[in-house]
């Protein structure tokens with residue numbers, strides 16, 4: 001069937017060729033499992049090309065033509081080109097398709113695709129690394145033919161601990177912690193990751209550094225016994241008051257750790273001047289007279305100007321400070337330095 005088509009006013013020169021040029025094609029042929037999108041257009045001019053698409057579930061067979069062209073009033077020959085295919089091969093976490101298969105999308109029954117291990121994995125040669133397109137157009141089930149590589153043993157952390165929650169295989173994470181009294185310097189965890197085409201730890205072992213307390217606080221009228229240059233966790237510092245002073249509070253404090261800083265367990269003791277130094281002061285006999293001795297935390301080498309008994313009277317033999325004052329019968333003695 002030859003129609004005028006789109007050429008409404010052909011130039012006179014072309015008139016002798018008109019029968020050839022104006023031959024049109026009718027509706028394009030039906031192809032199995034393929035569709036075209038010409039709509040309801042019924043006539044197609046010379047050289048007009050119709051390209052088909054495969055119906056859902058079908059894939060174009062590579063190398064086969066998928067279009068027809070209108071030539072001399074006839075559509076060109078075209079063979080069936082859509083066929084059933086497996087989907088793109090299963091994506092595997094541990095392996096990727098070999099490059100030669102990645103561009104392919106037509107996988108008829110019986111197609112075999114090959115995989116290679118992803119970085120961090122190594123081939124288990126006892127298992128097949130291939131998948132096959134089965135009769136029902138699904139891929140065969142993959143074995144786990146690539147196994148995670150192992151990172152080297154992280155070793156021991158001096159003054160600390162390496163916690164391995166699962167394993168030390170590729171993608172695993174391990175955690176580090178230091179013993180009490182030590183501060184972690186470095187990364188707190190490390191991943192088994194890709195390092196130079198192999199697997200290795202993302203971070204090296206950290207260091208556990210001993211935590212020191214600040215210098216122990218000084219106190220007035222008292223001294224630190226056996227003072228050290230440094231104090232570490234749980235180490236104590238002991239205080240003593242100089243003669244004539246009384247220690248108030250605990251006589252020692254110790255080094256504790258808060259966060260990763262050392263600090264003292266509490267405030268240091270205080271050394272208070274005893275009442276003897278300030279004025280009237282009562283001493284208690286530990287044994288009845290006359291052989292009793294006075295029990296006081298001050299010292300007797302201070303010059304005493306006055307000694308009074310709370311009851312009774314001082315024995316006349318009193319001579320200070322060479323001998324101890326004694327009261328005739330009372331159990332207490334009041335002393336004064338004024």
Ligand SMILES: *[C@@H]1O[C@H](CO)[C@@H](O)[C@H](O)[C@H]1NC(C)=O
Nearest residue numbers: 061080081082083084108109
């Ligand atoms: C379609 O695939 C089958 C095998 O699955 C094959 O025998 C047949 O020739 C294929 N058809 C075409 C048009 O390629």
Ligand SMILES: *[C@@H]1O[C@H](CO)[C@@H](O)[C@H](O)[C@H]1NC(C)=O
Nearest residue numbers: 134135136137138139140141
């Ligand atoms: C396809 O066939 C295989 C083996 O013949 C079978 O294991 C699988 O379950 C089938 N899949 C579907 C979706 O029918």
